[in-house]
Amino acid sequence: MYTHIEGNIYSIFVPLPENPLKNLNAYFIMGEGGRNLLIDTGFRRDECREALLEGIAELGASMEDTDICLTHLHSDHTGLAAELAAPGAKIYISREDGTRLEQFRQASNSHRMDEYSRLGFSEAEIAFLRDSPMRKYNAVQKADFSFIGEGDALEYGGRRLRVISTPGHTPGHICLYDREDKVMFLGDHVLFDITPNITTWPGFEDPLGKYVHSLMDVSIFDVRLPLPAHRGVKGSMSERIGAIIEHHGVRIREMLDILTAEPGLTAYELSGKMTWRVRGKSPSWADFPLQQKWFAVGETAAHLEYLTVRGRAYRKPEGGVWRYYT
Numbered sequence: 494m495y496t497h498i499e500g501n502i503y504s505i506f507v508p509l510p511e512n513p514l515k516n517l518n519a520y521f522i523m524g525e526g527g528r529n530l531l532i533d534t535g536f537r538r539d540e541c542r543e544a545l546l547e548g549i550a551e552l553g554a555s556m557e558d559t560d561i562c563l564t565h566l567h568s569d570h571t572g573l574a575a576e577l578a579a580p581g582a583k584i585y586i587s588r589e590d591g592t593r594l595e596q597f598r599q600a601s602n603s604h605r606m607d608e609y610s611r612l613g614f615s616e617a618e619i620a621f622l623r624d625s626p627m628r629k630y631n632a633v634q635k636a637d638f639s640f641i642g643e644g645d646a647l648e649y650g651g652r653r654l655r656v657i658s659t660p661g662h663t664p665g666h667i668c669l670y671d672r673e674d675k676v677m678f679l680g681d682h683v684l685f686d687i688t689p690n691i692t693t694w695p696g697f698e699d700p701l702g703k704y705v706h707s708l709m710d711v712s713i714f715d716v717r718l719p720l721p722a723h724r725g726v727k728g729s730m731s732e733r734i735g736a737i738i739e740h741h742g743v744r745i746r747e748m749l750d751i752l753t754a755e756p757g758l759t760a761y762e763l764s765g766k767m768t769w770r771v772r773g774k775s776p777s778w779a780d781f782p783l784q785q786k787w788f789a790v791g792e793t794a795a796h797l798e799y800l801t802v803r804g805r806a807y808r809k810p811e812g813g814v815w816r817y818y819t
């Protein structure tokens with residue numbers, strides 16, 4: 494199923510089963526005589542593969558004539574790229590995310606598990622997280638990536654798409670901007686119904702600080718048509734950016750208040766004392782699905798890192814976990 498956005502831009506509805514994001518908006522730029530460009534693919538699972546290929550066929554196109562651009566490394570965006578790219582087709586991604594994706598593909602399941610235990614997850618929870626959907630629906634094949642970065646441009650269907658580096662949601666997230674038509678393909682950098690998840694990464698310091706910086710970086714562009722990778726658009730992009738920054742400010746103050754009252758919490762324990770909204774409800778921490786706990790604790794850890802980098806909090810290793818103090 495596809496939707497005509499405008500001109501030669503289409504979106505294909507790719508369902509994301511068992512995932513609160515519900516669906517991916519895969520964007521498709523018709524090449525009009527030249528090659529087409531597909532932006533993001535969905536998980537490597539049957540429901541995604543069928544919906545994507547059906548949408549492309551309905552458009553009268555095929556993967557033979559299509560290159561792929563990946564906004565970032567997450568498997569709901571990249572899972573199908575390696576298997577769907579025809580021989581010789583380009584798969585664009587930032588060097589940072591492409592390199593991490595390949596390391597992740599090769600990594601054993603113990604990858605990053607030490608970090609989860611330092612955040613305060615139990616052994617049993619860690620064992621479960623080893624088989625998370627993010628791992629399961631990742632590409633199994635090696636992809637031949639073409640690396641792109643800030644200042645590069647992709648030319649498809651008469652459009653010149655400028656690559657804007659927007660680290661934050663992932664270390665190498667990118668957006669694409671068509672200046673002539675004032676269209677921006679946002680990936681997960683700015684979402685309208687949900688706040689993009691910000692988490693910690695090895696070798697990528699201060700993800701939240703970098704994310705806020707990247708929000709400012711896209712604010713300077715004139716965007717008439719923002720195209721997010723999930724859900725729809727509500728209001729203007731600049732209003733949404735303001736609301737996202739405010740949201741993180743509120744979260745940071747909430748964490749500082751809790752930590753001041755109860756020093757020495759782990760990221761996991763602190764997460765349990767925060768208020769969260771999951772699918773419109775505020776479940777108790779005990780009722781949180783583990784996959785959602787993983788996102789929540791990652792989010793808390795990113796905020797704690799924002800505070801520690803700025804000298805507003807510090808952490809002490811105690812008994813195999815990190816405990817935080819203001």
Ligand SMILES: [Zn+2]
Pocket residue numbers: 565567662681
């Ligand atoms: Zn993502």
